Amino acid sequence: MARIVMKFGGTSMAGTERIRRVANIVRKQQAAGHEVAVVVSAMAGETDRLVNFAREANALYDPAEYDVVVASGEQVTSGLLALTLQAMGCKARSWLGWQLPVRTNDAHASARIEQIDADALVASMQAGEIAVIPGFQGIAPEGRVTTLGRGGSDTSAVAVAAAVKADRCDIYTDVDGVYTTDPRIVARARKLPMVTYEEMLELASVGSKVLQTRSVSLAMKEGVRVQVLSSFIDDDAPSADELPGTMIVSDEELEGSDMESQLITGIAADKNEAKVTITRVPDRPGAVAAIFAPLAAANINVDMIIQNIAKDKGETDVTFTVPAADLVRTQALLDERKEAIGFFRLIADSRVAKISVVGVGMRSHAGIASTMFRALADRGINIQAISTSEIKVSVLIDEDETELAVRVLHTAYGLDAGDEAA
C-alpha cells in the first residue's frame, strides 16, 4: 500500500470521454490498494478561452479578477472527474483551492504555494475516498483566489504530494517519459528509467518541456519522488507501480539504484535564444556592468557571456545570449545607452541554438567537454560560445545545425539505443 498523487494535464481532461479514460487509470491505482489523490488541469483550450475573455474585458487586467475568471477551468474538471469516478463506483470528492486550503502568497496570476493544510485531505484518503484537486489554483492571505501561472498544475501536484507525504507523484503527460534527447530528432533516443532533479532542471530549462521547471525545483526541495508517464496507455500496458515512465529522484537514490552509471544523461536543444554582440566596448572597470545592469533591471535573463581579450586600443567585444522573446527589448535598452556605455555597434542574431549535454556523472569525470568540442569540430560545426555548470556543458551554434549536432553528440556519448548491448 502506498500513498500516490496523480496529475493529469489538459489534453487528458479534454471532454467527458477522455475524463473517463483518466478515471479508469485512477480507479485501477486505488484498486491496487493505494491511497490516491488526483490533481487536474482545465480542459485543453479552456484556459486560453478564459484568458481571452479577461483580456477582452480589460487589456490591463487586474490579476486578482483575472484569477477569479481563469481558475474556473480547473474547478469544472475536478467536479467532473469526481462525478466520473463516482459513476464507476468509487468514493470521490473534489477539494477546491480555498477548501483545502492551498495557501499561496498574494502574487496574483503567478502566485507561489506557501502551505497546504492536508489533515482533512489525508483523513479522506485514508477513508478510501479519492481526492480530486484542481491544479493551478490557491488562496491568497486576504482570502482571494490566486493562480500559479501557466503550467502551474505540475507544481500543484508536487506540492500536494509533499503535503500528504506521498510515496510518489505520478505526472501523466502526452509523452511516456524523459528521453536521452528529443525522439523526433534522434530515432534511437532512449527513455531514461531515472534522472536526478538537477539533471531534470537542466534538461527542462534548455528545452525538454516535459515538466514545469518550478515543479522540479519544488520536488527537489521537498524530496518528492516524481514519475513522468503517459496517460495514453493501453489497458495491457504496465501499471504505474511497475514504473514504466521516468522516475525523477535525488542523487542518493540514483546512486543506490542498480542503474548502470552513465556519464551523460541527455542532450537538449534550445532554439529560443538570441545572440547579441556589442563591439568596441571601452576596456575599463564598470563598462561591462553598464551593459548588464539595465537588462537585469528589466528582468531580462542573460545566459552565456563571453568577453573577448582586449585589443590594442583598450577596447573589447562582449557577446551574450538572451531569450529570443526579449531580443527587441534588449536592443532598445542598449541603443538608448549607446553613448553612456560607449560601444560602437550592436549585432543581433536570433538564428542560433544552444546545445547542452547534461549528466551528474560528469562531476567525477574529466574530458566531457573535449569530447563535445571534438565531435562537433569533426562535422565542421562552429562553436560560437560555451558555458558550463557542474552537470552541464552548453555550446551556441548556428540554428541550421541543431539536429545534426544533437545526432552527432547522441552517438558520441554512446546514448543510441542498442549501444549498451554492443
Place this chain on the structure above:
Amino acid sequence: MARIVMKFGGTSMAGTERIRRVANIVRKQQAAGHEVAVVVSAMAGETDRLVNFAREANALYDPAEYDVVVASGEQVTSGLLALTLQAMGCKARSWLGWQLPVRTNDAHASARIEQIDADALVASMQAGEIAVIPGFQGIAPEGRVTTLGRGGSDTSAVAVAAAVKADRCDIYTDVDGVYTTDPRIVARARKLPMVTYEEMLELASVGSKVLQTRSVSLAMKEGVRVQVLSSFIDDDAPSADELPGTMIVSDEELEGSDMESQLITGIAADKNEAKVTITRVPDRPGAVAAIFAPLAAANINVDMIIQNIAKDKGETDVTFTVPAADLVRTQALLDERKEAIGFFRLIADSRVAKISVVGVGMRSHAGIASTMFRALADRGINIQAISTSEIKVSVLIDEDETELAVRVLHTAYGLDAGDEAA
C-alpha cells in the same frame, strides 16, 4: 444617494460586448451617486453546457459535485464584469459565494439561502467600490459549494438586497416590466407601474415568468422593493431612478401611492397543466385521501380539485390538475393503486389551460368571478374547473381557447390600453 442592488441575467451577460453594455448601466448608477452591488448570471447557454458535462460524467450525479461544476459559470461572469468596470475607471471587485459568504442549507442543487454576512460588502460599497456577486451560488454549512436551482440568481439578488438593506433591487431582464397580460397575446396590454408581492406571486405561478417565484416570496418576507426593467435600453431612455419598469411593493406602499386603484391587475394564462378525472370513486371517508396521498408523497403538486356530487350508487367522480410534466408519473401512481382506491377509469387531458385574473382590489369587491364567468360564457368558452384565492380567480378551459379567453377578459375588466382615458 441610495443603496441599490442590480441583477443581470444570462442574455445580458452573453459575451464581453454585452457585459460592456451592462457595465455602462452599472457605471451610470454609481455616477448618479448611489452605492451599487451587482448580481450576475452565467453567460446564456453556459449553465446548460456545464449541466450537460455533469450529466455525461454521471447520469445519477452527486449534487455536491454537480454544484462545483455548474457554479463556475457565474464565477467567470462576475470576474469579467469587475474587470470591465475597472476598464471604465470604476473601482470594482468580485465577491464569490464562499467569500461573502452566502450561507445556504445543504440541499445541493436546490439550496436555500439562510444568511449573508454583509459587513465587508457594505464597507466596500461605502468606500465607493462596486461589488460584483455571482448569483445562484452559496456555501453549505460543511463548507462545500451549493447552487440554488435554475433561475436562482433572482433570489440571490433579493437576498443580497435584504442583507445590505438596499433601497431597491433592480432586476434587469429581457422585458421592460410586468404587463396586464402577455403583450404577444393582447397588443393593448399595459405595463404596470406597480404590483404587490402577492399579485406578482399569483402572476408568476400561473405563467408570467418575469421573476422566479422564490425571489418574490423572499422579497415579500424581507420587504425588499424590487423593480423589473429592461437591460436593452437606449442611452436616452429614463434611468432606473425614474422607475421606468414595474415596482413590486407591499400592499401598504401600493395604497400609499397615487396610483389609481384598480380591481384587477393582470390576467395570466398557463398551458402547463393537465387535467385528470377519476371516475366512480367510492363515496366513503378516506377514498379521496387514497388518491392524493401517493401524489403528495411523490412531490406532485395538485392544483384545482373538484369532487362531483355523489350519485345514487354511492360513487363520485374526482377531477384535478397537475403540472403537465408530472402527468405520466401521476397516471402510473394511480394505475398501480386502482384496486386499492377502487375507481373505475382514469381520464387524462393535457389539452387544457388555466386562465387567472389577479388583483388585490378584488378583496373588497364582489362580482369579480361572475364578470369572468359571464364574459367567457358570452363567447361560448366552457369552464371545466374553477379555483379561487383571496386575490385570484382561476378557470380551466380548452387549450385552443387560451388566447381568445385572455383577450375577452382583458377587455371585460377594462385593462386595454386607452381605456382609462375613455
